[in-house]
Amino acid sequence: MKDDLSRNGLIPAGGRCCNWMACRSARDARCFKGPILRGLAGRGPYFHNGSAATLLDAVHFYDMRFELGLTDEQKADLAAFLRTL
Ligand code: HEM
Helix, strand or coil: CHHHHCCCCCCCCCCCCCCHHHHCCCHHHHHCCCCCCCCHHHCCCECCCCCECCHHHHHHHHHHHCCCCCCHHHHHHHHHHHHCC
């Protein structure tokens, strides 16, 4: 993972980044460049492999992967927000 991150162009020379999926450091979240979220509603399926068919599926992924504990209503609200971008 470190070797992959060292080639992503986001880490300053001599900088170090954790495997964020494992440690979730707020400082190291900067090491990842996420896609532009503008116009999301019209370009599903989501993620590089199309693994999330809908925005609700994408929100569900984050809820499960990072154990956010979102309620169904919160997930629906977040998906509704993402649809407005
Ligand atoms: C609840 C919080 C989050 C939401 C709702 C969210 C939402 C999304 C969505 C909808 C996509 C798909 C975009 C597309 O396919 O065009 C996406 C992709 C991505 N996000 Fe997030 N995101 C969240 C948190 C994060 C965090 C904390 C990071 C980095 C530490 C991150 C990094 C990424 C990356 C790298 C991708 C591309 C993944 C891929 O193509 O497989 N996201 N995000």
